[in-house]
Amino acid sequence: MLLKIELEKLCRKPALWTGFLLSLLAGLYLIRIMMPVVYTGEEELRGMAAVRYNRSITAEYGGYLTDRKAEEIIARYGFAKYNDDGGCVYGNYLNRFITENMTDYRYSENRKSTVLYSLQDENGGFGRASYADRLYFSYAEGWEGLMEVLMGTAILWGITMVVVLSNVYSSDRSLKTASVIRSSAEGRRKMPFMRLLAGWIIALGGFLLLGGFLFLVNGIVYGFEGLRANVLCAGAAPYLCPDSITTGQFWVSVYLPRTVLGVTVLVCLTAGVSAVCSWPLMSLCVSAILFVYPLISRMLVFKLGIISFGRLFARLLTLPNEGLPLNLMIPSFDGGAGGSRIFPGIAGAVLCLAGLWMLWHGWCRNGKKG
Numbered sequence: 001m002l003l004k005i006e007l008e009k010l011c012r013k014p015a016l017w018t019g020f021l022l023s024l025l026a027g028l029y030l031i032r033i034m035m036p037v038v039y040t041g042e043e044e045l046r047g048m049a050a051v052r053y054n055r056s057i058t059a060e061y062g063g064y065l066t067d068r069k070a071e072e073i074i075a076r077y078g079f080a081k082y083n084d085d086g087g088c089v090y091g092n093y094l095n096r097f098i099t100e101n102m103t104d105y106r107y108s109e110n111r112k113s114t115v116l117y118s119l120q121d122e123n124g125g126f127g128r129a130s131y132a133d134r135l136y137f138s139y140a141e142g143w144e145g146l147m148e149v150l151m152g153t154a155i156l157w158g159i160t161m162v163v164v165l166s167n168v169y170s171s172d173r174s175l176k177t178a179s180v181i182r183s184s185a186e187g188r189r190k191m192p193f194m195r196l197l198a199g200w201i202i203a204l205g206g207f208l209l210l211g212g213f214l215f216l217v218n219g220i221v222y223g224f225e226g227l228r229a230n231v232l233c234a235g236a237a238p239y240l241c242p243d244s245i246t247t248g249q250f251w252v253s254v255y256l257p258r259t260v261l262g263v264t265v266l267v268c269l270t271a272g273v274s275a276v277c278s279w280p281l282m283s284l285c286v287s288a289i290l291f292v293y294p295l296i297s298r299m300l301v302f303k304l305g306i307i308s309f310g311r312l313f314a315r316l317l318t319l320p321n322e323g324l325p326l327n328l329m330i331p332s333f334d335g336g337a338g339g340s341r342i343f344p345g346i347a348g349a350v351l352c353l354a355g356l357w358m359l360w361h362g363w364c365r366n367g368k369k370g
Contacts, residue, residue: 002190006198010164019160020206023153027214030149031221036141039090048221051142054093055223058139061094062225065137067118070098074116079103082111093141097233101125129238131230136246138229142222143247146215147235147331153210154329158266158291161203165270166287167280168195169363192363196271204263207329211259215251227251236333255331261348262328266291269325269351272358294321323347 010016038045038053045053061069073094080091080099088096099105102124103113117124119132126132169192219227227248232238234247245253270287277283289296297318321327322344 002194003198006195007201010198010202013164015160015163016202016206019156019163020210023156023160023210024213026156027149027153027210028217030152031145031214031217034145034148035221036093037088038092039088040092041090051222054141055139057092057094059225062138063136064133065119065135069137070102070116070119073098079105079113084111093139101232126232126238129232129244131244134244135230135232136228137233138225139223140226140229140234140247142218143226143229143251144235146218149214149218150211151330153214154207154262155326157203157207157210158325158329159288161199161206161263161266162270162287162291163284165199165203165267166274166284168199168271169274169359170277170280170283192275192359196267196359199271200264200267203267204260207259207263231333240333250333251331258328258331258344261345262325265323265328265348265351265355266325268355268359270355272355272362275359275362277362290324291326294318294324294326297321320347320351323349323351 035047036050036054038050040053061073077092077095078090080096081089082105083089091099098116099113102117102119104115104117104123105111105113106125107123117127119126119135121127126135129135226234227246229247231241231245231247231250234250236250241250269290273286273290274280274283277286298321300317323346328344328348
């Protein structure tokens with residue numbers, strides 16, 4: 001009963017639906033503006049026309065990538081050509097992919113490719129991958145772009161939940177209703193954690209709805225066959241993803257668990273801050289600072305030159321970033337790299353416990369004393 005009441009209270013907040021709508025519109029807008037441009041040499045294709053063209057020509061070369069396929073692609077379409085600013089002046093998904101990953105493009109001064117490397121060549125983009133001869137190839141362009149889409153969505157939804165949840169406990173103090181709530185056994189023991197659970201359900205459910213819908217739209221536009229492609233086809237570097245996993249496996253086994261953990265950390269920290277703060281505005285400000293702390297710490301380290309004072313201090317300043325919601329909710333191939341999966345999980349769990357401790361100390365323990 002209490003859980004239902006708390007869910008209804010959260011769902012009545014205009015900020016929740018406003019943030020949900022803005023996050024959805026932002027995600028759809030990013031999908032739209034990130035559609036590719038194809039330069040065939042005879043015409044320029046944009047938007048869905050470019051996607052359809054790329055999908056059709058890539059389907060001919062689907063399956064495990066081989067040196068022979070790479071040679072056929074270059075023989076048929078030539079090397080992709082780039083101007084001084086790095087913009088592609090001639091290219092489609094196929095020859096851009098081969099040019100950027102299997103040629104001397106990265107080492108040439110004028111971005112002109114002249115040499116085609118084999119898959120196992122250390123000079124090529126895939127030479128460091130032990131599974132280069134088992135690299136499944138398909139049209140994964142849209143699944144690389146989905147990272148940017150979900151990045152913008154995560155930021156907007158995170159800000160929304162900070163606004164919605166930051167006053168859940170602090171408003172009781174400012175409205176002088178805390179003593180009334182604590183006067184009953186349910187208010188003292190169950191209410192704080194029912195609020196926490198309700199916030200977690202809304203935060204996680206909302207983000208999964210947003211992410212799931214955008215995932216579906218992305219698949220309809222670019223094709224779900226790209227999920228079978230190896231993550232290297234979606235822009236991952238071999239040293240970031242040493243294990244041979246597909247793009248679909250990355251989203252399910254790497255990003256989804258990080259998302260759940262990130263939302264959990266966000267809810268626990270915001271609830272804990274709200275419980276120890278006496279005023280909603282203070283709670284909102286502190287929660288917002290914690291959410292954007294990864295951006296603040298990086299700015300301090302790299303923009304203001306704090307790293308020059310000492311690498312140890314700079315490392316300590318950015319150490320919490322790995323377990324904070326903003327980092328966990330934003331997809332990155334870094335999260336799929338071997339041991340780097342472990343530390344964010346540990347850091348996130350510690351921050352969750354810190355939020356729960358603040359909730360107990362600020363609301364339950366102080367309430368007993370009062």
